[in-house]
Amino acid sequence: MSQNVLVIGATGKTGRHVAERLTAAGHRVRPGSRSAAVPFDWADPTTWSAALAGVDACYVAYYPDLAVPGAAQTVAELAAAAGRAGVRRLVLLSGRGEPGAEAAERAVRAVFPVATVVRAAWFNQNFSEGHFLGPVLAGTVALPVGDVREPFVDADDIADVAAAALTDDRHGGELYEVTGPQLLTFGEAVAEIAAATGRAIDFVPLRLPDYLALAPVELSADELWLVEHLFREVLDGRNARLADGVxxxxxxxxxxxxxxxxxxxxxxxxxxxxxxPVEHR
Known part of the structure; x- marks a missing residue:
């Protein structure tokens, strides 16, 4: 049966993939963004009711991250609004190993008990669609991280899990902690990219203050805070284990x-x- 789905963050790393899967399966996707035909703005709750009207399911990817102070209250308010609007399924994209994100999960479940939580590790696509793309293209990836191992997860897997939960009641109330099938250091991940491309790509570990000094000037205060939070606190080995969510x-x-x-x-x-030789898939 065709569903009406609001995808908040429909142009982001995961939201774009979720929207593509839903559309391909014959569902009707309403993009949740300020520039959409029916606007949605996190900072303007007066836009939420119209965006949620007539929606069967809602995918929630909060920008810039659930770890940002105040995010838990905001997403809980949205989840409550979704319940009042008659939304049947809600999928929250959460961050693995982030206390702020887990607080957001609890806040959402308190008002929308059947919400599905997809708790994700670092995305593979950070190297091809995110902040690490420029360094990969330049041939040197310099990051403030050493030998800690991370279970990088593919955004396509996240999207497949989310699309299933948005369209099937059997996933209601589940917590899916999603990871890739192996633990890699950032240096090993860069080496895999070098092998796939046949190029020399170096990985250089930096001190966090030196890395922050190189941050692009266009980053907002929230984005700078998040970068420091992720590299200082989350990448301390707490996520160096695999999970079976996928x-x-x-x-x-x-x-x-x-x-x-x-x-x-x-x-x-x-x-x-x-x-x-490059493999095309």
Whole structure:
């Protein structure tokens, strides 16, 4: 049965993939953004009622991150508004190992008990669609992180889990902690990209103050706070373990980082070395 789904963050790393899957399956997607035909603005709750009107399900990706102070209250207020509007399913994208994000999960569940939480690790796509793309293209990725291992997860897996939960009541009330199938250091992840592209790409560990000094001037105060929070607190080894959320939600294993790197190299998102065979998928 076709559903009406509000996708908040429909142009973001996960929201875009969620919207594509829902549309391909014949569902009607309403993008949740300030520029949409029916505007949605996190900072203006008067826009929420119209955006939620007639919606069966809602995907919630809060920008810039649920760890930002005040986020828990805001997403809980949205979840309460969704319940009043008759929304049946709500999927909250959460962050793994972030106390602020877990507070947001609890706040949402308090007003929308059947909400599905998708708690995600660092995205693979940070290297091809996010802040790490420029350094990958330049051939040197310098980050304030050492040998801590991270279970990088593919945004396509997150989107598949979210799309399933948005369209099937069986996922109501579930917490899906999603990771990739292996633990990698950031240096090892960069090495996988180098192997997939046939290029020399260096990884350089930095001190956090030195990294923050290099941050782009256009970053907002919230974004700068988030960068420092993630690298200082979250990347301390607390997430160096695998979880089974993808398997439980979808009945299949998650995509590994090497497969992501090969597929992304095949799209032309990264330049490749001369004569390097690139797998297209």
């Amino acid at each position: 398997q439980r939600a979808l009945g299949r294993p998650p995509r590994d980082f090497a497969a992501y790197a090969r597929a992304t190299a095949g799209t032309g998102a990264w330049p490749t070395g001369a004569g390097q």
